[in-house]
Amino acid sequence: MYEEMMRFLRFSTGGKTSIGIFFILIVIASNAEGTATLRNVTLEKIDGPGNNSVVYIRSQAEVDCLHYVITTVGPTSPTLLLLKSASNTSRVHIFWDKLLHPNSSVVEGAVHLVDENGKPLPKSPKTSFYIFDELLEYEDLQNSSDITDPKNKNLTSIRLDELSWAANVTGFTAVLQGTDKNSSKFTNTSKVELRFTPFSTKGRRSVLPRMAHNELSADVEFIVDGIAASRPSSRFAVMLVVANPGNSSFLPSVKVTSDSVVEQVSKRIIDDEYAPTIFTFGQIFSKTKQNSATNNFWQWRTVCYVMPHHTNDDATDVKSTTLTGNQTYVAPALLDNKLLQGYFGFSNLQLIEARATIAGFGKEDDGYYNATAYISWTSLVGFGTPPPESFSITVISILIAGVGIPIVIILIGSVFLLKRRFCDESRIRRSQYEPIE
Amino acid sequence: MSDGSEKALLSNHVDENVILVLNTKCGICDPRRIAHRMIVLVLICFLGFGVSFCGDTPAALHDQIVEKLDIDEETFMGLYSWYACPNVILSLLSGYLIDRYIGVRLGSVTLAGFVLIGHCIFSLGKNIFKSDDAKLPRWKFTVDVAYGCGDLSLVFGLLISSMMIAEAINFNVLLQIYNAVDRTKSSGNSLGITLFIASIPCVISFACAVMLAYLDKRAEKLINRERNDGSPIHLADIKNYPLPFWILTIISLSVIVSVVTFAGLGVSYFENKLGVSPSTSHELNSFLYCLVVPLAPLLGFLVDVTGYHVYWILLAMVSSLLGLCLLTFTLLTPWIGTALVSFSIALWTCPLFAIVAFIVPLHKLSTAYGFMASFQSLGSAFMTKVSGIVVDSSGYFMLGIFFCIWSSVAVIFAIILYFVDIAKVSKLNISTKERFSQETSPTELILQPPQDFTLFPV
Secondary structure, three states: OHHHHHHHHHHHHHHHHHHHHHHHHHHHHHHHOOOOOOOEEEEEEEEOOOOOEEEEEEEEOOOOEEEEEEEOOOOOOOEEEEEEEOOOOOEEEEOHHHHOOOOHHHOOOOEEEEOOOOOEOOOOOOEEEEEEEEEEEEEOOOOOOOOOOOOOEEEEEEEHHHOEEEEEEEOOEEEEEEEOOOOOOOOOOOEEEEEEEEOOOOEEOOOOOOOEEOOOEEEEEEEEEOOOOOOOOEEEEEEEEEEOOOOOOOOOOOOOOOOEEEEEEEEEOOOOOOOOOOOEEEEEEEEEOOOOOEEEEEEEEOEEEOOOOOOHHHEEEEEEOOOEOOHHHHHHHHHOOHHHHHHHOHHHHOOOOEEEEEEEEOOOOOOOHHHOOEEEEEEEEEEOOOOOOOOOHHHHHHHHHHHHHHHHHHHHHHHHHHHHHHHHHHHHHHHHOOOOO | OOHHHHHHHOOOOOOHHHHHHHHOOOOOOOOOOHHHHHHHHHHHHHHHHHHHHHHOHHHHOHHHHHHHOOOOHHHHHHHHHHHHHHHHHHHHHHHHHHHHHHHHHHHHHHHHHHHHHHHHHHHOOOOOOOOOOOHHHHHHHHHHHHOOOOOHHHHHHHHHHHHHHHHHHHHHHHHHHHHHHHHHOOOOOHHHHHHHHHOHHHHHHHHHHHHHHHHHHHHHHHHOOOOOOOOOOOHHHHHHOOHHHHHHHHHHHHHHHHHHHHHHOHHHHHHHHOOOOHHHHHHHHHHHHHHHHHHHHHHHHHHHHHEOHHHHHHHHHHHHHHHHHHHHHOOOOHHHHHHHHHHHHHHHHHHHHHHHHHHOOHHHHHHHHHHHHHHHHHHHHHHHHHHHHHHHHHHHHHHHHHHHHHHHHHHHHHHHHHHHHHHHOOOOOOEHHHHHHOOOOHHHHOOOOOHHHOOOOO
């Protein structure tokens, strides 16, 4: 009987293996297809008078064109402006004379979209901007890494528009580096850095936190390196100002009614295989009110790293506050911002409903900021909805095997038992048969 | 039982005192009666209690040991390696020695003595390994108590409960004792004194082993209980054990790796993977163990009453897989998954070890259990390290997948066991009524008591 069973298993092994391979191929195929749009991504630095420059990322496809404009011109805090145009030949054009004009009311129109002939295009209906406005320092007396805890004291801030910024483009990464030679907190090597890396395809970075990305997104890494902390138990945080002006028409005689909202979400996932022990995403969505369609997103894993080379041992938490529309935080970031004045116009900036959140770095018992004097926080910014996190091929194969093998064994065993019962019954019937003669 | 059948069981040289004892109304004195068997059962539970209590003292006093002995975490974990690694060989060897040479009575007394001496030396500050293979004779004793398979599952269930209660008391009480001793004594050897106090259950355990040995010897003389069918066991006989034994060994290994290792990592798993607060994760971990305490004897009783041991094993394995899948793949409340895992822990031992007693001859049973214990120790030690590597490299989701893989291996082999049982007609998966209504040979009569031998007659 065992031999029969073994024969059955050997016979069906080939079938089992082929079924397994078939499933795996389906999975690979389904993962591989999807948005197979080819995008042509260019990254350039547009230099202006003096040391002013703008980093411009253009992602062109057949049906649309995405624009990322990053600058600290003004000087202003590092600002990222996202524009989407239905015209795939559109470009961002910068009038430097207007942009650098000291009179804010003149600056409007310094930054706008043009087509291939240089003709201005209407404002993009799906617009978002993100501003890294202030670097905050507080004394974490409670060892709770919670900037909102009233028992944590001595909150000070470094306005990022007061730093001297320099932009560089190397390969497919743009780096904005801010230093302050006049401040006691900055040594020769201290810096605040922003690194932007756009993507032209779907994939996943090999560097922790290994977030999935698609061709509609770009990686933003915020780095604090070597800045002197005031106290041994100091921690740092950064204020991020977000807005989604959306379809606001900004006509002078019409009261602006914004039909878009900015929402913050904390998303929990079950899979931490790419960033061990990190199960949450922080997300900020810019949405259209009417149909809740997501125009832009800003997403991050709630982790930052305290060494330049990211490892699991160097991970610590990122805790963000809820979005606030408090004008004390928001107004300074917007109103003096040359890039935003150039695109939206100074008078319209006051009508924009911007929100601010503070992302604090650290967790209890991690040695505070002074343990390494380095923070690296990675986010993903892009158009549409964030790319979904999916299981790896390994996990999917294991799931298929885990479900498939018991089913196959049950089937084989049932067939074997039925066959044996049938043979037994026929043998019994034959033995009971008596010939007539 | 009539006088005629009584005399048939007695040897030719029984004396009048023996007949007097057997004819007395006193249930405690008669090894065949329920009262006597209950006393033996209580002694077995305390035997298991003491050994489990001593086994968990390093974990309960982890911080104090690290501080007072001035050792680092790696050395502390090395202590557990000293404890776990010899178990792999000793479990098998002690089972063989018990079956071949020294017998279960002397074996259990010796091994209980080792545990006591080892714990006393440990409390003097020496890193000495403590043999956990004293667990082994308990299994054999349960066979004797049930007198051949009537109530094995219930007894195993009670044993699991007593072990869990010992662990719970250990974790909650030992630290209180240490703090109390530390407050009253200023000489600095409070750790040693606490460990000496923790030796008290070991002393009780040793005393129980001695009493059980005496009662078993007495029962053997009174009712002439044959234990050996004459053929001596050799270690090489292991390869002749029937196929269901090997399947059950793999199932027990899979369960140890998946469910028991998971239970050990519970707190950190709940906190990191499920994002619950530290206090809730401790509550979940306590809930996991606390649910086992009442469930294990209850489920053991159900298994004894109903039979169908293979179905129960299958139910336990499916329950563990379902619980682990819920905890790994969903964000549902963790209490459901934890309850299912707890149910599985309570259920898996009872029918599994009972089936081993059905298929392995009585005089080879200690070797069989010893081999299974070796396998489990090896799997447990090796897989604990692998779990650590998986978490560090790939996170808690992959760790959950790792546990689910082993749990599904257990399910697969439980299904295979079911089909093997039908194919071989080995009648492992039959009702209790059917099992004890079968005709038996005189040799098998030992394994098949008359109705009033069972605690709960069917």
